[in-house]
Structures are given as structure tokens and as C-alpha cells.
Amino acid sequence: MASAQTQVEMERRLMNELPHALPELLANDLKTSFNEVDYIGSGSFGAVRRCYHDRLGEVAVKCTELTGTPEDMICSWNSFKTEAHVLARINHPNIVEVCAVTTWNSNVGLILEYVGGKTLANLIKDKQIQFSRSTGLQLIHQLSAAINYLHTLDSQKKFTHGDIKASNILITPQFVLKLADFGAANVRAATGCQSSSLTLDISTVHTLLYSAPEILNGEGYNEHARDVYSFAVVTYEIVTERLASDDFLGMNSLALIGAIKDEQRPDAERFDANDPMKSIVVSCWSQNPSNRPKIKNVEEEVRGIIKDEFGDETETNETATFEIPEPSQASNRVGLDQFFALSK
Structure with missing residues (x-):
């Protein structure tokens, strides 16, 4: 593990390299809750959470914590930055759209469209x-x-x-x-x-x-x-x-x-x-x-x-029978930064 001072210095350096092609939003403006409907999934990168933003509405935030050795932090950062750069260039109806990025403490977040599915x-x-x-x-x-x-x-x-x-x-x-x-x-x-x-x-x-x-x-x-x-x-x-x-x-x-x-x-x-x-x-x-x-x-x-x-039919008129979970109660939501602080 990196020392506290080394980790802080590394975080500061990496945070100054945020992808400029994407706007940065405050983590506190991205609201989520402890309700299971706001948990989308997780992987080696971290977790994806359903969040709510006053301007963007419902979004999905892919959250990555920069921890471990300096090499681990750089690799995690490179993965985040590369995905952000790639998605910022993409505009296709069948590829998830990226909206913005966010940071808090030692975390970075990629803000994506929320796909109700x-x-x-x-x-x-x-x-x-x-x-x-x-x-x-x-x-x-x-x-x-x-x-x-x-x-x-x-x-x-x-x-x-x-x-x-x-x-x-x-x-x-x-x-x-x-x-x-x-x-x-x-x-x-x-x-x-x-x-x-x-x-x-x-x-x-x-x-x-x-x-x-x-x-x-x-x-x-x-x-x-x-x-x-x-x-x-x-x-x-x-x-x-x-x-x-x-x-x-x-x-x-x-x-x-x-x-x-x-x-x-x-x-x-x-x-x-x-x-x-x-x-x-x-x-x-x-x-x-x-x-x-x-x-x-x-x-x-x-x-x-x-x-x-x-024939010339290009779209299906069928609708699936599965339902999308209702949004969490607004009164139960906190900023993304506060959510992760409370989760520790």
C-alpha cells in the first residue's frame, strides 16, 4: 500500500488530469440512496450506482476508488481516463452515452446515461x-x-x-x-x-x-x-x-x-x-x-x-414484460461523496 502522503500526492496529480472533453459535476449533486434500487452492479473497477441529478435526471455513475500502490492507482486511473476519452468520442444509439465525470476524495466517477433495462x-x-x-x-x-x-x-x-x-x-x-x-x-x-x-x-x-x-x-x-x-x-x-x-x-x-x-x-x-x-x-x-x-x-x-x-421493417413494435425499479425516495438520498463516506 502507498503511504498516506504518497497516496495524497498521487491523487492530487491524477485529479489534475481529468478528461477535458467532458464536464465535471460535483459529487454532492449526484444523489443516491442505500435502497437496493440504486445499486446497479459492481466489478473489479468498483461499483455502478443509480444517481439523480437536478439537470440530467437519472444517471448511472461508474465509481472507481484510487487505492493501493502507486502502480495500482495509475492503472485504475488509466482505465477510467481511457474509458472516458473513448466514450466522449462515441455517439451511437446502441452504445451507452457518457455525460460527465466527477471526483471526490480518492474516487473518480464516470457519469453515464441510465439505461432502464x-x-x-x-x-x-x-x-x-x-x-x-x-x-x-x-x-x-x-x-x-x-x-x-x-x-x-x-x-x-x-x-x-x-x-x-x-x-x-x-x-x-x-x-x-x-x-x-x-x-x-x-x-x-x-x-x-x-x-x-x-x-x-x-x-x-x-x-x-x-x-x-x-x-x-x-x-x-x-x-x-x-x-x-x-x-x-x-x-x-x-x-x-x-x-x-x-x-x-x-x-x-x-x-x-x-x-x-x-x-x-x-x-x-x-x-x-x-x-x-x-x-x-x-x-x-x-x-x-x-x-x-x-x-x-x-x-x-x-x-x-x-x-x-x-420486408422493410426496421424496428420491433414489441415491448418487454419486465419492469424497471421505481426511483428511490428523494428524502432518502444523499450526495455520492457522503454515501461512500457513510458506507465505510
Whole structure:
């Protein structure tokens, strides 16, 4: 752990490097509560909380505490700053929008649009919903469009996601897909940070299932091809309405790594025999990354399938049956800085 003086000095230096492309809001103006409806999720970076702002309304704040050694703090800061810089440049209806940043004590927060919905993983796991063919294809097209936007955003085509999986995909009750969580994915290329909290966690079977074999082999890899592989697994889950992990029950991490290296994939025979999505998925999860199609071509193919099956219909009119939790009582909310102080 860094000494108190070293940590204070490091915090001061890092806080002076806030992304200038985004406005900074006071943490005390972002209100949250101890009610479970204001807890969205957590990860190695920290926690995501539902907050309320007088001007922005409901937002989601991804909170990261800068602690540990100076190296740990720098890696956490680089992850936060990289995600902020990346999202500040992005404007796409199927990618979570960043609004601002905030700081308090030794914490930084990325303020994102609040997506009133649930993760694709939870919807499938809890059997909360059945996708019609039309809705499923629309979701797949939205995902491919979001990835294609990322891959072609920069003239040098360096943008990628790198961690596409069902738990990083949000679905609204109106069946709008939102791709989220850009932190760890971009930090390696941008900063060279190799903190274990920012790289692939090979201890979780569910994350492994979305990981291209060249990554598990420790080889050099094409970031875009990596995203295409992950897209294939998510597409399989949408079409079959089952998590890919259900096809590998009983396998531990090492066994699963071996299976993926040996070209085992989720059971593509679960597709209808004449479903054109089957060949797309199989090509996208090819063992050899050079054999995977560009996501631009995939998006065009999916759009063509939708037109063939449903004409010029471009949006689903269906609405999901799951409900979004009501906001917490305003009287129970405190500023984000005060919330974390009270939580210790």
C-alpha cells in the first residue's frame, strides 16, 4: 500500500488530469440512496450506482476508488481516463452515452446515461423473456451496428471493445440494445497497463466462453477479429435463448480453455436447419481469426436477412414484460461523496 502522503500526492496529480472533453459535476449533486434500487452492479473497477441529478435526471455513475500502490492507482486511473476519452468520442444509439465525470476524495466517477433495462445475460438466465424472431434479429443487428461503428470510428481503425459478452449488453423494455463497459478493453493498447484487474479474468467460465482461442493461446491477436468472435457467441445466445455456458456444464476453467482451443463451440445444431444466422455465427467464431468476416459485412448480411423475412421493417413494435425499479425516495438520498463516506 502507498503511504498516506504518497497516496495524497498521487491523487492530487491524477485529479489534475481529468478528461477535458467532458464536464465535471460535483459529487454532492449526484444523489443516491442505500435502497437496493440504486445499486446497479459492481466489478473489479468498483461499483455502478443509480444517481439523480437536478439537470440530467437519472444517471448511472461508474465509481472507481484510487487505492493501493502507486502502480495500482495509475492503472485504475488509466482505465477510467481511457474509458472516458473513448466514450466522449462515441455517439451511437446502441452504445451507452457518457455525460460527465466527477471526483471526490480518492474516487473518480464516470457519469453515464441510465439505461432502464436489464443485462442480456440476466434476461436469458432468469428466463424472463422470449425473443420473437423479429426482435432477436433486430437485437443482433443493433449489436453488429454498434461494433461496426466502433471499428470504423477512427481513421486508423484502432477502436475496439474487447469484452463483448451478454453481461455487458443492456436491453431496454422497448428492445433497444446498449453496449456498455469500455474500461478494460481499451486500456492495454492505450496505456500498456497490465494490471490483473484490467485484463482477461480466466477464472470465470462465463467470460472465457466469449474469448477467442488466440487470446487463450497467448498469441498476438487482431482486436477486431476478437470482437467478431465474441459477437458470434452473443448471437448464438440471442437466437437460442440460452447462455453459451449451458452447453459446457461441469467444465472448470482449465477444461473450458482446452475445449475452446480444440475448436469446441456452443451447439450450433440448436439453430433451425434453414436459419441463415447459423452460417454467420459459425464463420464468426472460426478458429483462425483471418477466416472471420469483417463486422461491416456481418451487419449488411443481418440487415439483408431482416429484409428477406420481414420486408422493410426496421424496428420491433414489441415491448418487454419486465419492469424497471421505481426511483428511490428523494428524502432518502444523499450526495455520492457522503454515501461512500457513510458506507465505510
